[in-house]
Amino acid sequence: xxxxxxxxxxxxxxxxxxxxxxxxxxxxxxxxxxxxxxxxxxxxxxxxxxxxxxxxxxxxxxxxxxxxxxxxxxxxxxxxxxxxxxxxxxxxxxxxxxxxxxxxxxxxxxxxxxxxxxxxxxxxxxxxxxxxxxxxxxxxxxxxxxxxxxxxxxxxxxxxxxxxxxxxxxxxxxxxxxxxxxxxxxxxxxxxxxxxxxxxxxxxxxxxxxxxxxxxxxxxxxxxxxxxxxxxxxxxxxxxxxxxxxxxxxxxxxxxxxxxxxxxxxxxxxxxxxxxxxxxxxxxxxxxxxxxxxxxxxxxxxxxxxxxxxxxxxxxxxxxxxxxxxxxxxxxxxxxxxxxxxxxxxxxxxxxxxxxxxxxxxxxxxxxxxxxxxxxxxxxxxxxxxxxxxxxxxxxxxxxxxxxxxxxxxxxxxxxxxxxxxxxxxxxxxxxxxxxxxxxxxxxxxxxxxxxxxxxxxxxxxxxxxxxxxxxxxxxxxxxxxxxxxxxxxxxxxxxxxxxxxxxxxxxxxxxxxxxxxxxxxxxxxxxxxxxxxxxxxxxxxxxxxxxxxxxxxxxxxxxxxxxxxxxxxxxxxxxxxxxxxxxxxxxxxxxxxxxxxxxxxxxxxxxxxxxxxxxxxxxxxxxxxxxxxxxxxxxxxxxxxxx
Amino acid sequence: xxxxxxxxxxxxxxxxxxxxxxxxxxxxxxxxxxxxxxxxxxxxxxxxxxxxxxxxxxxxxxxxxxxxxxxxxxxxxxxxxxxxxxxxxxxxxxxxxxxxxxxxxxxxxxxxxxxxxxxxxxxxxxxxxxxxxxxxxxxxxxxxxxxxxxxxxxxxxxxxxxxxxxxxxxxxxxxxxxxxxxxxxxxxxxxxxx
Numbered sequence: 001x002x003x004x005x006x007x008x009x010x011x012x013x014x015x016x017x018x019x020x021x022x023x024x025x026x027x028x029x030x031x032x033x034x035x036x037x038x039x040x041x042x043x044x045x046x047x048x049x050x051x052x053x054x055x056x057x058x059x060x061x062x063x064x065x066x067x068x069x070x071x072x073x074x075x076x077x078x079x080x081x082x083x084x085x086x087x088x089x090x091x092x093x094x095x096x097x098x099x100x101x102x103x104x105x106x107x108x109x110x111x112x113x114x115x116x117x118x119x120x121x122x123x124x125x126x127x128x129x130x131x132x133x134x135x136x137x138x139x140x141x142x143x144x145x146x147x148x149x150x151x152x153x154x155x156x157x158x159x160x161x162x163x164x165x166x167x168x169x170x171x172x173x174x175x176x177x178x179x180x181x182x183x184x185x186x187x188x189x190x191x192x193x194x195x196x197x198x199x200x201x202x203x204x205x206x207x208x209x210x211x212x213x214x215x216x217x218x219x220x221x222x223x224x225x226x227x228x229x230x231x232x233x234x235x236x237x238x239x240x241x242x243x244x245x246x247x248x249x250x251x252x253x254x255x256x257x258x259x260x261x262x263x264x265x266x267x268x269x270x271x272x273x274x275x276x277x278x279x280x281x282x283x284x285x286x287x288x289x290x291x292x293x294x295x296x297x298x299x300x301x302x303x304x305x306x307x308x309x310x311x312x313x314x315x316x317x318x319x320x321x322x323x324x325x326x327x328x329x330x331x332x333x334x335x336x337x338x339x340x341x342x343x344x345x346x347x348x349x350x351x352x353x354x355x356x357x358x359x360x361x362x363x364x365x366x367x368x369x370x371x372x373x374x375x376x377x378x379x380x381x382x383x384x385x386x387x388x389x390x391x392x393x394x395x396x397x398x399x400x401x402x403x404x405x406x407x408x409x410x411x412x413x414x415x416x417x418x419x420x421x422x423x424x425x426x427x428x429x430x431x432x433x434x435x436x437x438x439x440x441x442x443x444x445x446x447x448x449x450x451x452x453x454x455x456x457x458x459x460x461x462x463x464x465x466x467x468x469x470x471x472x473x474x475x476x477x478x479x480x481x482x483x484x485x486x487x488x489x490x491x492x493x494x495x496x497x498x499x500x501x502x503x504x505x506x507x508x509x510x511x512x513x514x515x516x517x518x519x520x521x522x523x524x525x526x527x528x529x530x531x532x533x534x535x536x537x538x539x540x541x542x543x544x545x546x547x548x549x550x551x552x553x554x555x556x557x558x559x560x561x562x563x564x565x566x567x568x569x570x571x572x573x574x575x576x577x578x579x580x581x582x583x584x585x586x587x588x589x590x591x592x593x594x595x596x597x598x599x600x601x602x603x604x605x606x607x608x609x610x611x612x613x614x615x616x617x618x619x620x621x622x623x624x625x626x627x628x629x630x631x632x633x634x635x636x637x638x639x640x641x642x643x644x
Numbered sequence: 645x646x647x648x649x650x651x652x653x654x655x656x657x658x659x660x661x662x663x664x665x666x667x668x669x670x671x672x673x674x675x676x677x678x679x680x681x682x683x684x685x686x687x688x689x690x691x692x693x694x695x696x697x698x699x700x701x702x703x704x705x706x707x708x709x710x711x712x713x714x715x716x717x718x719x720x721x722x723x724x725x726x727x728x729x730x731x732x733x734x735x736x737x738x739x740x741x742x743x744x745x746x747x748x749x750x751x752x753x754x755x756x757x758x759x760x761x762x763x764x765x766x767x768x769x770x771x772x773x774x775x776x777x778x779x780x781x782x783x784x785x786x787x788x789x790x791x792x793x794x795x796x797x798x799x800x801x802x803x804x805x806x807x808x809x810x811x812x813x814x815x816x817x818x819x820x821x822x823x824x825x826x827x828x829x830x831x832x833x834x835x836x837x838x
Contacts, residue, residue, distance in 0.1 A: 539734070544699065588801075
């Protein structure tokens with residue numbers, strides 16, 4: 001994520017260059033938001049635009065009457081037009097067109113609205129939504145919208161900006177996932193997760209990179225793709241990481257069992273460290289030139305990996321402690337409690353980015369670490385607020401990502417097609433993922449408590465989806481140093497579309513066909529809570545007796561440490577003394593009470609409806625009878641009249 | 645495997661244990677070493693006091709009950725065979741390779757594990773967990789953290805949830821049913837080093 005810092009600087013430069021253009025409200029278009037409407041200052045930087053370039057396309061200039069002194073910075077063109085208007089109108093204007101004042105937030109809001117309405121529309125067709133995953137449809141919608149914009153404006157105005165993606169969209173999703181991560185399940189499977197994330201990603205990256213280079217040498221990849229070994233290794237690094245956004249989007253609809261899900265999802269989060277390091281290392285190698293790379297640099301790469309991963313985790317844990325500690329004292333300021341959660345989790349992300357550490361790891365561990373203490377400290381209302389705000393934001397960020405992926409694909413000026421490269425990449429990533437999973441699982445099963453069987457391995461291989469992270473990374477590449485950038489962009493788009501759409505579509509039938517054990521949505525019962533706790537104690541005791549210092553032994557030690565030191569520090573005094581089991585019992589009671597009320601209400605509603613329907617029926621029949629009587633009477637009188 | 649089985653010769657019932665439980669030869673040897681370590685006075689049997697010396701067991705709320713499981717009422721000593729057979733409950737289920745002459749229901753099957761846990765609760769061995777017995781377990785697990793009233797509430801609720809035949813106690817079947825959604829294999833197994 002080092003190029004990110006460079007990108008931000010370029011953004012600032014771009015915004016500065018745009019100064020005289022900005023009309024009434026430069027503060028709104030602050031640098032670092034990626035929204036500056038100006039032409040990018042440096043030719044080699046990727047176009048950092050979210051808003052359309054030429055203002056003129058969007059209507060009349062805003063003539064802000066009661067605006068601040070910012071008026072004076074407006075260029076001469078502005079003043080002239082302003083003057084003109086004033087000539088024409090003369091005096092007070094009742095209604096004005098303030099487009100440039102509201103432009104930025106308005107467009108953002110419209111995009112959010114489009115994304116949300118799209119979601120509503122999709123769910124109208126029940127049959128459709130059970131077959132086609134949402135992510136698929138969003139990408140298709142993006143393609144359509146992109147096409148529309150392209151046709152209307154003859155050029156692409158919007159695309160998925162790496163800065164926007166890495167600073168706003170990705171943290172929202174990862175933050176939500178990290179905060180609500182089932183910690184116990186995560187640590188139970190930590191060995192598998194780490195193996196797949198580190199070894200698996202490295203294996204994928206190197207194999208893909210080397211094989212693509214071989215393909216180039218063999219002529220399968222065209223000459224036009226000017227890339228050598230370093231470029232291919234770089235490309236291999238960014239295309240081989242399993243993507244958390246895509247995994248979440250697809251697995252959410254499939255509901256595989258918890259263990260399988262946590263392994264794939266955990267892998268997608270932890271492999272960020274590997275991807276970050278490989279990406280940075282290869283970018284620097286590419287810039288320096290392959291000949292100048294020394295062996296010392298390789299060692300630096302390994303050291304860098306350790307620093308990035310461990311450093312990122314530590315940053316996250318530090319923020320978790322801070323967050324827990326702060327929420328201990330928020331009793332008098334309940335109303336802003338949720339804000340602390342969002343701020344500190346986000347700051348964990350940004351701070352890791354600041355130091356070029358793994359931001360995703362930081363945010364994930366901040367969430368995992370803080371969750372227990374924060375949930376205990378804050379009020380019930382704050383808990384609800386945090387939960388639903390995070391989920392809403394994450395959902396909308398996901399929607400936007402997929403729509404913009406679709407839109408970005410339509411812009412032909414940014415990519416170049418090479419069939420050899422695309423097909424080779426697709427084949428390689430599928431093959432190497434499968435090989436990697438099988439190999440690692442064979443090794444892991446010798447150590448795991450419950451081994452992963454063949455079906456699990458199939459789902460894991462197939463569920464290794466690539467997504468927007470790869471796309472954002474490829475767009476960030478420097479076209480000057482990586483000459484084949486456009487070809488890489490096209491390939492990445494195809495790969496991402498293939499995994500999200502094709503694999504996303506087919507994974508549900510695959511899971512059904514293979515009879516993968518699904519997750520049972522169950523309400524926790526008090527018996528489960530009691531006995532699971534008892535089992536933990538039993539296992540710890542058995543490990544002690546058998547003289548094994550195993551997983552449970554250490555987990556128990558951690559829980560002792562937590563009870564005696566950490567919880568004292570981070571939990572509110574009144575909360576500290578409560579027991580978890582009692583809390584669980586109360587939660588179950590509350591949930592039961594609510595569900596009973598809901599059931600009663602539903603029944604009442606049904607009964608009401610039935611009553612209403614019966615009333616309706618009754619009324620209708622009454623009316624019919626009345627009208628019949630009336631007709632009969634009418635006929636009688638008529639016939640009487642005639643007779644008479 | 646060859647050299648290991650010759651080492652097994654000095655282990656009492658070694659071959660039999662290899663057949664009956666799911667342990668590998670290396671695991672049994674290791675367990676024997678542990679058994680000898682615990683058997684401080686080298687009698688070839690363990691007594692309750694020997695187990696009580698295991699560190700951290702006294703801090704464990706169910707520690708005393710576990711020791712009790714090794715020494716059912718009437719038995720004062722524990723030989724190696726019984727030691728291993730009890731520990732066999734905690735092998736992961738799939739490692740139970742079916743051997744000729746294996747018992748009907750292996751100790752480390754889900755039912756076997758549940759039965760072991762059930763017996764920890766059911767101290768008087770009457771086949772049911774009464775309200776009192778449940779309260780005792782809760783008390784030892786929660787101890788000072790909750791009031792007696794709260795304990796009663798939790799126990800009441802637990803029995804209400806699980807008790808199908810309304811006899812105010814939880815039988816083994818009801819116990820098993822209440823845990824049918826829990827992955828027992830995961831929750832009641834430990835990794836024995838090979």
